Amino acid sequence: MLVTISTLISKIKAAYVAKAYFLDVGYSDITRKFVLKLIEEGFVSTCEVFEYDSQKVLRIGLLPNSGFVGVVMGSTPGFRVFLSLYRLRKLKQRVPSATVLLSTKYGFLTSSEALRRNVGGLLICVIY
Secondary structure, eight states: OHHHHHHHHHHHHHHHHTTOSEEEEEOOHHHHHHHHHHHHHTSEEEEEEEEETTEEEEEEEEOTTOOOOOEEEOOBTTBOOEEOHHHHHHHHHHSTTOEEEEEETTEEEEHHHHHHHTOOEEEEEEEO
């Protein structure tokens, strides 16, 4: 899962640097759920699924000035970072303007949603 998400984030960052309007990536359910969370947070605009040469493709619509430049990957396949509620609160106090994305038992959540539900989780990335 982490390799899929980190590859997706790298491709989105590169597409923003290239000033592209959309990005096509291979479809997976994890990728779609992560992109839907990015849409909720206002980092990308649209997400469409279509078939190209009998393969499902996910087309991500990019926003011109979304602020998706500063992204720090929190966990890697060899080093997973789990955030408890205490550590999550500390991180939000330290960097209040950042969007922290976690993988929890409820799916992908932002830090504010995780604090509302009183759950911690696997740190996916921090977007600032």
